[in-house]
Amino acid sequence: MTSELIYGCIRWKALLDHLVARRQDGKKRQKAAVQVILRMGLYQLFFMDRVPSHALVSECVNLAKSRGAAGAAGFVNAFLRQYVREQAETQELIAELQENKLHIGWSHPDWLVNEWVKRYGKEGAQRLLSWNNSPAPIFARINRLKSTGPTVRKLWEHEPITFRDVQVDWCDSEDLAEIKVSAPVHSLDSFKRGLFYVQDPSTLLSVKVLDPQPGESILDLCSAPGGKSCYIAQRMEDKGKLIASDIDELRLNVVRENSERLGITCLETQPASAIDHILAGEQPMTFDRILIDAPCSNSGVIRRRIDVRWRISKAEIAQLHETQFGLLMKAAKAVKKGGIIVYSTCSLEPEENEHVIRRFLKRSETR
Numbered sequence: 080m081t082s083e084l085i086y087g088c089i090r091w092k093a094l095l096d097h098l099v100a101r102r103q104d105g106k107k108r109q110k111a112a113v114q115v116i117l118r119m120g121l122y123q124l125f126f127m128d129r130v131p132s133h134a135l136v137s138e139c140v141n142l143a144k145s146r147g148a149a150g151a152a153g154f155v156n157a158f159l160r161q162y163v164r165e166q167a168e169t170q171e172l173i174a175e176l177q178e179n180k181l182h183i184g185w186s187h188p189d190w191l192v193n194e195w196v197k198r199y200g201k202e203g204a205q206r207l208l209s210w211n212n213s214p215a216p217i218f219a220r221i222n223r224l225k226s227t228g229p230t231v232r233k234l235w236e237h238e239p240i241t242f243r244d245v246q247v248d249w250c251d252s253e254d255l256a257e258i259k260v261s262a263p264v265h266s267l268d269s270f271k272r273g274l275f276y277v278q279d280p281s282t283l284l285s286v287k288v289l290d291p292q293p294g295e296s297i298l299d300l301c302s303a304p305g306g307k308s309c310y311i312a313q314r315m316e317d318k319g320k321l322i323a324s325d326i327d328e329l330r331l332n333v334v335r336e337n338s339e340r341l342g343i344t345c346l347e348t349q350p351a352s353a354i355d356h357i358l359a360g361e362q363p364m365t366f367d368r369i370l371i372d373a374p375c376s377n378s379g380v381i382r383r384r385i386d387v388r389w390r391i392s393k394a395e396i397a398q399l400h401e402t403q404f405g406l407l408m409k410a411a412k413a414v415k416k417g418g419i420i421v422y423s424t425c426s427l428e429p430e431e432n433e434h435v436i437r438r439f440l441k442r443s444e445t446r
Contacts, residue, residue, distance in 0.1 A: 080129060083214070087126055088118045089385050090212050093186040094173065095121050102158055113151045116142050120159045124166065125173065132163045181208060187388050191378065194428070215383040217264070218245060219275040220283065221254045222341050224313055226274045228253030234269050247280045249287040255280055273340040278306045279383065285370060285423035286310045293318040295367040298413060300354070300406060303330030305337040307372055312343040319345055322366075326351040358412050365415045373403040375424035375431050400430050407439045 088095065095118040099109070109117065120139040123130050130138075136159045143152045162169060176184030181201075182192040185208035195204040219242070221228045228251075235242055239262045245255040264270055264277055286307055291297050293316045302308045302323035312321055323334050323346055331348045338346045349357075357364045376391045376399060377384050403424070410420045424431050 080127075083127065084119060084122060086214070086385055087122045088115070089389075091122060091126065091186045092118065092389065093183055094176065095186075097176070097183050098162070098169070099158075102161070109151065109154075110148060112146045113143060113148050113155065116146070116148070116155060117158060120155070121162065124159070124162060125169065132166075136160055136163065177205070181205065185209065185212060187211070187381075188391070190393060191388070191391070198429075211381040211388070213382065215279075216257050217259070217277060218279055219256050219258045220250075220278040220310065221256075221275050222273055222309075222313065223254065224317055225272070225342050228256075231269060231274050232256070234274070238267050238269060240267065245280060247283075249284045250280060271340075273342055276306060276309060276337070276341060278310070279380075282306055283310060285372060285421055286314060289368050289370050289419065289421045291315045291319075291321075291368055296320045296365075297322070298354070298366040298369045298410075299323045300351075300369060300371045300410060301325060301373055302334055302348075303327055305334035307370060308334060308346060309337055309341050309343060311370065312338065312341075312346050315345060317343055317345050321346045322349050322354070323347070324349045324351055324354045354409075354413075358409065363412070366413055366418065367415055368419045369410045369414050369421070371403075371406050371410055371420065371422045373399075373406055373422065373424050373431075373435075375399055375403070375426040376428060377425045379427045380425045396426075396428055396430050399426075400435060403431060403435045404438055407435065408442070411439075411443065 096114070098121050099114065099117050103109075108114070116139050119142075120135055123135045124132060136156060139159055140152050140156045143149065143155045173184060178184070181187070181196070181204065182189040185192070185205070187208055192204060192208070195207060198204075199207065221231050232242065235258075240258055240260045242256040242258045244252055245257050246252045247255065258264075260267065269275060289297075289311065291311045291314045295315065296319060297311060297315070299308045299311060299321065303325040305323060308321065308323040315321060323331070323338075325331050325334070325348075328350045331350065334346075334348050376396050377387045378391060381387050403422075407420070407422060414420050422436065426432060
């Protein structure tokens with residue numbers, strides 16, 4: 080419940096703040112602590128049904144008193160009680176906002192909503208916004224280097240976990256499951272033994288397209304935290320040479336930890352600076368296949384990375400485009416003749432996807 084409350088308040092921040100502001104009539108904004116308490120109360124009232132309204136009001140008042148905002152306790156009480164009385168009317172208001180003021184009603188940045196409406200139409204944008212605001216499930220990819228789907232599922236029957244099979248076109252159904260756990264995932268024996276990796280099915284598609292083969296030399300240019308690298312190693316049957324690189328050397332530690340837990344031996348981590356050095360040598364190393372899972376705005380995974388919507392900007396997307404283009408140019412120098420480069424992002428924005436590819440292809444044609 081605590082996690083749901085925190086994540087929910089982040090997801091619905093714009094709508095919750097709108098509901099707060101309409102009761103203040105232009106008055107001075109509340110202290111940050113009080114604003115957070117009001118968001119929590121409103122979220123529980125309109126998006127959760129576990130706590131009775133009288134109890135949530137009482138808890139929010141007590142929270143104000145215990146967090147140095149005793150002077151606002153009366154306001155918090157009156158504010159939330161009024162919304163309790165007007166709950167049905169407010170639900171209608173929210174529905175109206177979700178139809179006519181999408182950025183407030185669905186709690187997304189105005190500029191991003193406008194872009195999506197232009198691109199997908201109003202109804203398409205509304206579906207996407209609704210999807211982003213729904214809790215993301217947890218998926219497990221079976222590690223075939225250590226076990227099989229049926230074997231792991233039998234082990235799960237004796238652990239605090241429930242599961243259902245997941246079918247996607249780009250992965251064997253035995254390898255994927257949606258899981259629900261009543262204990263931390265990392266505490267499960269099957270996880271500690273490296274029998275599965277927590278991974279969204281969509282992240283496997285780029286590796287499917289890359290089609291790594293046993294015995295090949297492969298470079299994962301932006302590898303941290305290592306989910307795709309580890310899946311590449313599995314599809315290589317842990318045979319060949321796989322270099323997992325990243326600009327963040329600290330995050331490469333996570334790649335190493337994950338690969339060791341999964342029993343992978345063909346994977347070697349290298350910081351981005353080392354790759355630059357290798358490519359600048361007199362006899363630069365080249366690779367059969369290169370994956371560029373490029374740093375991006377993450378606008379396509381807002382459902383899972385709930386804070387992204389409040390961090391990304393148009394200016395950042397323009398900067399990321401330059402970074403992404405630079406990575407493609409680097410990969411072009413590192414791939415063998417006749418080799419394969421797969422470029423992927425977690426972004427929906429054309430500036431980070433087809434615009435990057437078109438620029439790269441145009442540049443390549445003139446070389």
